[in-house]
Amino acid sequence: xxxxxxxxxxxxxxxxxxxxxxxxxxxxxxxxxxxxxxxxxxxxxxxxxxxxxxxxxxxxxxxxxxxxxxxxxxxxxxxxxxxxxxxxxxxxxxxxxxxxxxxxxxxxxxxxxxxxxxxxxxxxxxxxxxxxxxxxxxxxxxxxxxxxxxxxxxxxxxxxxxxxxxxxxxxxxxxxxxxxxxxxxxxxxxxxxxxxxxxxxxxxxxxxxxxxxxxxxxxxxxxxxxxxxxxxxxxxxxxxxxxxxxxxxxxxxxxxxxxxxxxxxxxxxxxxxxxxxxxxxxxxxxxxxxxxxxxxxxxxxxxxxxxxxxxxxxxxxxxxxxxxxxxxxxxxxxxxxxxxxxxxxxxxxxxxxxxxxxxxxxxxxxxxxxxxxxxxxxxxxxxxxxxxxxxxxxxxxxxxxxxxxx
Numbered sequence: 001x002x003x004x005x006x007x008x009x010x011x012x013x014x015x016x017x018x019x020x021x022x023x024x025x026x027x028x029x030x031x032x033x034x035x036x037x038x039x040x041x042x043x044x045x046x047x048x049x050x051x052x053x054x055x056x057x058x059x060x061x062x063x064x065x066x067x068x069x070x071x072x073x074x075x076x077x078x079x080x081x082x083x084x085x086x087x088x089x090x091x092x093x094x095x096x097x098x099x100x101x102x103x104x105x106x107x108x109x110x111x112x113x114x115x116x117x118x119x120x121x122x123x124x125x126x127x128x129x130x131x132x133x134x135x136x137x138x139x140x141x142x143x144x145x146x147x148x149x150x151x152x153x154x155x156x157x158x159x160x161x162x163x164x165x166x167x168x169x170x171x172x173x174x175x176x177x178x179x180x181x182x183x184x185x186x187x188x189x190x191x192x193x194x195x196x197x198x199x200x201x202x203x204x205x206x207x208x209x210x211x212x213x214x215x216x217x218x219x220x221x222x223x224x225x226x227x228x229x230x231x232x233x234x235x236x237x238x239x240x241x242x243x244x245x246x247x248x249x250x251x252x253x254x255x256x257x258x259x260x261x262x263x264x265x266x267x268x269x270x271x272x273x274x275x276x277x278x279x280x281x282x283x284x285x286x287x288x289x290x291x292x293x294x295x296x297x298x299x300x301x302x303x304x305x306x307x308x309x310x311x312x313x314x315x316x317x318x319x320x321x322x323x324x325x326x327x328x329x330x331x332x333x334x335x336x337x338x339x340x341x342x343x344x345x346x347x348x349x350x351x352x353x354x355x356x357x358x359x360x361x362x363x364x365x366x367x368x369x370x371x372x373x374x375x376x377x378x379x380x381x382x383x384x385x386x387x388x389x390x391x392x393x394x395x396x397x398x399x400x401x402x403x404x405x406x
Contacts, residue, residue, distance in 0.1 A: 015043060020067030021383070024353045026372050035071060036061065037379040040397040044375045064406055066383060066392075070349070073357040073372050074109025074380030074395060075334040078183065078364055079143060079232070079260055079288035081114045083295035083333070087303060088113035091126045093133065100138055102296040103289075106333035109380035109395040110140045110361065110370050112182050114290075116304060117146030117157040120169060124176035134180040140366055141182030144173055145231065148186040148196065149211030155236040156304060156318050156328035157211065165196040174203055181205045182364055185231040187212035188222035201226025206363065208260075211236045212247055219250035223257060229363065232290055233259040233276065235267055235327075252279045258363050260288045261355075263340055264332050266315055270345055282351040286360040287337050292316055292329035304328050335382070335390040342388055 016037045023033030025045065036043040081088055084102030086095040096113065103111055113130045115123055123144065133139045146157045148165035163169065165186045174181045183206035188197055200207040209222055210231025215238075230251040238246040251257050259280055263273060267290075277285060289295060293302040294311040301319065302309045309328040310319040316328040334356055341352040361371025370380045383392030383403045392403035399406060 015061040017061045017063045018066050018071060019063055020065050021069045021071045023373060024070065024072040024349055026358070026374065029070075029349050032067075033071070035373065035381075037394070037397050040379060042373060042375055042377050042379050045373065064403070066403060068386055069391070069403070070384045070388070071373070072338070072349070072353050072382050072384065074370060074378075074382055074393070075107045075338070075356045076140070076360040076364070076366070076371055077103065077108045077111040077289055077291075077334055078140075078286055078360040079114050079145070080108070080111050080291050080295075081116060081145075081304065081329055082293035082302075083291050083297075085293050085297055085302070087293050088130060089115050089118070089126055089304075091122075091129050093129055096129065096133055097138065099293075100133075103291070103333060104395060104400050105393065106296065106335045107338070107382040107390055107393050108289075108334050109378075109382075109393070110364075110366060112141045112143045112364065113139050114143040114145050116307075117149070117154075117161045118306065119161060120147075120172060123147075123173055127173065127176040127181075128178075131176075131178045131180040135178075139180075140364055142177050142180050143183040143185070143208075144181070145185045146211065148184070148190065148193075149236075150187040150190065150213045152213045153187070153211045153236045153238075154323065155211060156307065156309075156323060156326050158306060159322055161306075164190045165192045167192055167195050167199050170196045170199055174200070174205060183208050183229065185210040187214060188225075188227065189214040189218045194222060194225050197222050197225040197227050201228075209247060209251065213238060214247050216245045216247065216250050219247040220254070223250065223254050228256055228258060229286075230257055230259040232262050232267065232288065234272060235262065252276065255284070258284050258286050258359060260286050260290075262290050262330055262332070263287055263337050263345070264330050265340065265344070267327065267330065273345055277347070277351070282347075282354045283359060285355040286363065287334065287341070287352075287355045288360075289332040289334060289337070290329045291332050294331045295333055297331070335384075338382075338384070339388040 086098040185208040208229035361367040379397040393401040
């Protein structure tokens with residue numbers, strides 16, 4: 001996939017008009033659309049009127065012809081651990097910025113930094129670094145995945161570092177983020193689980209059910225207590241059973257739950273993804289990467305928190321210890337997720353945009369400024385060619401990847 005990257009140069013300070021492309025608007029995809037950008041914002045989605053020329057361009061505008069392309073909102077990833085060889089768990093600001101820059105080049109204009117299980121003091125130190133990046137506008141928030149998860153469903157998390165979700169410990173982590181925590185994944189069946197779900201809901205932090213061994217009734221109780229997200233549904237939880245439906249049935253059926261899905265062809269069979277869409281509807285799905293440091297990189301050895309991960313043929317697995325062989329996140333970027341969704345899974349552009357942008361933005365409470373292409377919102381957008389390959393990325397009015405001819 002050819003990408004023309006800028007050196008961070010700002011867009012033309014005048015209004016920029018993107019013309020000729022199909023544009024994915026909240027009301028549907030429009031043909032031969034016009035989208036005007038002024039400064040960091042979308043000025044409007046048409047440039048016709050008394051002050052426009054015959055080509056629909058206002059005086060002083062720079063027009064860019066994107067005929068044959070599709071413009072979609074910038075992607076929003078609410079669950080990502082690393083990329084570009086780096087990790088959000090490093091507590092190194094420069095390494096965290098490398099992760100963010102890697103995913104931005106692949107269309108993710110807003111992202112939540114996810115940690116992995118560690119001791120509470122280490123997680124608090126990581127949170128302090130990440131909180132500064134959130135306050136600087138580099139990240140959309142912090143997500144703690146662990147340590148309050150089930151040892152029976154720990155996946156790539158170190159079992160010896162797991163602990164029950166004591167509300168005092170949960171509060172300690174939330175407080176360490178100085179108001180920038182957006183989500184915490186826990187297993188509600190553990191001692192303190194239900195009380196911690198209520199604590200998170202009261203604090204305005206998303207309580208996510210994941211890495212859990214909870215049954216159907218316990219999962220329903222957690223939803224009633226305030227849980228609103230299923231962390232990578234189907235993965236790291238009991239399978240759906242016809243006599244013991246487990247957490248999956250409860251999470252699929254409840255309209256209060258948004259389900260995360262990892263659409264890389266490894267974590268989920270295509271039939272399971274289709275089933276999830278049928279059961280929930282497109283407005284309750286959030287595609288995530290769950291990416292670790294190898295996202296945007298080649299096969300090799302990479303860190304994931306305190307663990308070592310081997311990536312072979314693009315699949316990441318823990319290389320040693322009691323969880324050796326477990327899938328350790330993914331190497332995905334969201335542009336790949338978009339292309340797979342429409343070309344392999346045969347989802348519509350509208351369904352895919354909802355799952356990659358609108359739904360996670362709404363869940364994170366940032367849909368007033370991003371997640372859809374609407375006047376007044378941040379100029380966060382992705383340009384795709386006819387094969388759904390990424391050829392352009394704009395974030396807050398700045399081209400990070402410049403389309404052909406720009």
